[in-house]
Structures are given as C-alpha cells and as structure tokens.
Amino acid sequence: MMKVSYFPGCTLKTKAKQLDIYARACAEVLGVTLEELPDWQCCGGVFNTSKDEIATKLSAVRALSAAGKAGQPLVSICSACHNVLKQTNAAMQNDSEFASHVNHYITQTGQGQMAPYHGETTVLHYLELLRDVIGFDKVKSCVKYPLTGKKIGAYYGCLLLRPSSVMAMDDPENPQILEEFIRAIGAEPVIYAMRNECCGGYMTLEEKSLAQKKSTAVLDNASSAGADLLVTACPLCKYNLDKNGQNPLPVVYFTELLAEALGIKEA
Amino acid sequence: MEQNKMASLNTQILRMSGVNPRKCMRCGKCSGTCPAYDEMEYHPHQFVHMVETGDIASLLQSESIYKCLSCFACVERCPRGVEPAKLIEAIRSLKTRPVGQNHITPDEIPALLDEDLPQQAIVSALRKYMK
Numbered sequence: 001m002m003k004v005s006y007f008p009g010c011t012l013k014t015k016a017k018q019l020d021i022y023a024r025a026c027a028e029v030l031g032v033t034l035e036e037l038p039d040w041q042c043c044g045g046v047f048n049t050s051k052d053e054i055a056t057k058l059s060a061v062r063a064l065s066a067a068g069k070a071g072q073p074l075v076s077i078c079s080a081c082h083n084v085l086k087q088t089n090a091a092m093q094n095d096s097e098f099a100s101h102v103n104h105y106i107t108q109t110g111q112g113q114m115a116p117y118h119g120e121t122t123v124l125h126y127l128e129l130l131r132d133v134i135g136f137d138k139v140k141s142c143v144k145y146p147l148t149g150k151k152i153g154a155y156y157g158c159l160l161l162r163p164s165s166v167m168a169m170d171d172p173e174n175p176q177i178l179e180e181f182i183r184a185i186g187a188e189p190v191i192y193a194m195r196n197e198c199c200g201g202y203m204t205l206e207e208k209s210l211a212q213k214k215s216t217a218v219l220d221n222a223s224s225a226g227a228d229l230l231v232t233a234c235p236l237c238k239y240n241l242d243k244n245g246q247n248p249l250p251v252v253y254f255t256e257l258l259a260e261a262l263g264i265k266e267a
Numbered sequence: 268m269e270q271n272k273m274a275s276l277n278t279q280i281l282r283m284s285g286v287n288p289r290k291c292m293r294c295g296k297c298s299g300t301c302p303a304y305d306e307m308e309y310h311p312h313q314f315v316h317m318v319e320t321g322d323i324a325s326l327l328q329s330e331s332i333y334k335c336l337s338c339f340a341c342v343e344r345c346p347r348g349v350e351p352a353k354l355i356e357a358i359r360s361l362k363t364r365p366v367g368q369n370h371i372t373p374d375e376i377p378a379l380l381d382e383d384l385p386q387q388a389i390v391s392a393l394r395k396y397m398k
C-alpha cells in the first residue's frame with residue numbers, strides 16, 4: 001500500500017465531509033492510503049500574491065514541510081487548498097527573499113528546530129493522484145458500477161487550473177483531466193464553454209447578486225450543452241452553483257461519483 | 268510632499284506585485300475576461316495604466332479593489348504576461364494593512380452565514396478583506 005500525506009483543510013472537515021470521506025475510502029480501494037498530516041492548520045483559502053505577505057502563508061509552508069519530512073507527496077482535494085499549497089510551494093522554490101523570511105519563522109517553532117524549507121515537496125491534487133500515480137486505466141479496471149449513459153459536465157472553476165504556470169495540472173483553456181475521470185467511471189463528459197469560468201467565489205458574502213449571475217451563467221451553459229449533472233472539486237463552487245445559481249442542474253463532488261462507481265457508496 | 272508619498276507607494280506596489288505595467292499593450296483582454304467587470308469602477312487594464320502613470324490615490328479610494336475574485340483569469344489570459352490581479356492584490360494589501368482599515372471584520376460574519384455556507388468562503392473573505 002502506497003502512502004501519501006494528506007491535507008484535508010477546514011471545509012472538508014465540516015461542510016464538505018462527502019469530499020473527504022469518499023476520497024479516503026476510494027484511495028484505499030485503489031491502493032493508496034491518505035495519511036492525514038498531524039496538526040495541520042487552515043490554508044487561508046486564498047493565496048495572497050503580494051511577495052511581502054509572509055504570516056498568512058506559514059500554515060501552508062508548515063504543511064508542505066511536514067510532508068517533506070515524511071518523505072511523501074502532499075495531496076489535497078479542495079481546489080482552494082490545492083491552489084494555496086501549490087502557489088506557496090512555488091514561491092518557496094523561486095523567490096529566495098520570500099523563502100528566507102519564511103524560514104526565519106518556521107525553523108524556530110514551539111516544537112523545536114525545523115529544517116529550512118525550499119519547496120522540495122511534491123504537491124498533488126487528488127485528481128493528479130488518480131491520473132499520474134494510480135492511473136485512470138487502473139481506476140477504470142476497479143469500477144464495479146459504471147455510470148453508463150450519464151452525461152456529466154466537468155466544472156473546473158478557477159483555482160484548479162490557474163495560474164497554469166504554477167498549477168501545471170492541465171491546459172488552462174482546454175483541460176482534460178476531469179473529462180478523463182468522467183470517462184474512467186463509465187460516463188460521458190459534456191464539454192461546455194464556461195467550465196473554467198468563475199462561479200463568483202467568496203463574493204457571495206458581500207455581493208450575492210454577482211455570485212448569482214456568475215453561477216447561473218455556468219449552469220445555463222452546461223445544461224444547454226446537454227449535461228445532466230456537474231462535478232466539482234471545490235466546496236465554494238458547489239455552494240455557489242447550488243445556492244446562488246438559478247438553474248436546477250445538480251452538482252456533486254467528483255469523489256461521490258468515484259465512490260458510486262467503485263461500489264463504496266449507494267447511488 | 269504628497270507627490271513623494273505617492274511615488275513611494277507606487278514603488279512599493281511594483282515591488283510587492285512583481286508586475287511591470289510597462290509591458291502592457293492596452294489590448295483590454297484582462298478586462299474583457301474579468302468576471303467582476305460590471306462591478307468595478309476601474310477595470311483591470313485601467314489598474315495597470317493607473318499604476319504606470321502613478322495615479323495610485325484614486326485606486327486606493329476605489330471600491331474596485333474589493334471586487335476582484337482572485338480567479339486569475341486576467342493573469343492567465345494576458346498576452347503580455349502583465350498579471351493585473353497581482354497589482355490589485357498589492358493595492359488592496361496596502362489599503363487594509365494599516366490599523367482600522369479592515370474592509371470586513373469577524374463581527375460582521377454571523378449575519379452573513381447560512382447553514383450551507385462553506386468555511387472556505389469565510390476564511391477567503393477574511394484573508395482578502397482584513398489584516
């Protein structure tokens with residue numbers, strides 16, 4: 001059994017438990033144990049691109065460094081956590097001034113000395129774990145209940161793909177990874193133009209009308225392209241599409257469908 | 268005096284963001300792709316131009332700095348690699364860092380909650396709007 005370090009993040013422990021529970025169970029079936037990092041702290045949800053912003057990035061660096069110490073890649077599932085971890089890791093690799101400020105904090109902690117960190121850890125999204133480590137062919141061969149005939153739209157949103165120079169998961173304008181996933185579980189992917197446009201994000205707090213407009217546009221576009229269902233990896237996308245979108249198209253986490261296909265969850 | 272202060276703020280914004288606004292060719296693609304366009308008084312390409320010409324005061328006063336969703340569409344799609352969102356972030360950080368300048372505070376959050384709202388929305392908004 002292969003082991004990877006796992007950063008669940010605040011929302012997967014609360015409002016998005018389906019994302020967490022099924023991801024762990026499915027990984028076990030596919031031969032990988034998600035080993036939750038001890039003492040992880042919330043990533044903060046968004047990466048502040050200002051180079052002199054240090055304190056808000058320390059929780060991500062601690063998680064990255066802990067996985068590195070365990071000699072394991074760091075896997076996360078929430079699009080926002082993954083984005084923050086990956087962007088922070090890139091800053092630790094490429095911005096030596098930033099890295100040296102950060103290392104002043106993390107090398108002296110309450111728990112004693114920690115080695116300086118320079119972005120050595122491999123950061124993987126769960127979808128990359130499926131594609132690049134486990135392989136979609138293996139996923140396919142483990143499917144017991146293929147979702148045959150289901151027309152599923154992949155909703156990438158912003159954070160999984162952008163900025164692509166750092167995220168490097170897929171082509172940011174013509175991504176394939178979720179479509180490959182949908183095929184692996186036996187369903188049919190539906191391509192629609194707005195699959196990588198923003199749902200309105202955290203603006204739902206300040207300006208609900210904006211989130212309503214953005215989410216509705218995504219849902220309308222997907223349903224007119226023929227999707228019966230959308231999949232996402234992001235709890236905030238799911239919330240905006242479900243609660244702010246004025247279109248009844250259902251939205252589920254991709255891990256729920258994986259669990260159905262593997263026979264872990266009842267359809 | 269005021270002019271000196273603005274010039275030094277401008278230098279700070281360039282340093283914090285790592286952006287070189289002089290690379291911009293004013294094609295407007297960043298603004299064309301911005302999901303918050305309708306909500307903004309100044310749009311991403313204007314941010315770039317205003318930083319280039321040193322018109323920071325208007326940007327610091329504008330609500331537009333709170334409208335950016337950090338979707339990175341303008342960063343991804345700018346044909347010149349200017350990365351306008353990083354300028355907006357630097358200006359917003361400059362604005363919210365001094366004492367008493369938070370755009371949102373934890374006291375305001377409970378009234379905005381509903382039972383399905385993910386924690387992610389709250390932490391993201393606090394990170395963007397508060398120091």
Ligand code: SF4
Pocket residue numbers: 290291292293294295296297298311312315344345346347348349350351
């Ligand atoms: S997309 Fe880039 S080059 Fe075009 S106006 Fe915006 S910043 Fe300037």
Ligand code: SF4
Pocket residue numbers: 297300301302303304311334335336337338339340341342351352355
């Ligand atoms: S990152 Fe901000 S400014 Fe850029 S396109 Fe997205 S919302 Fe607009």
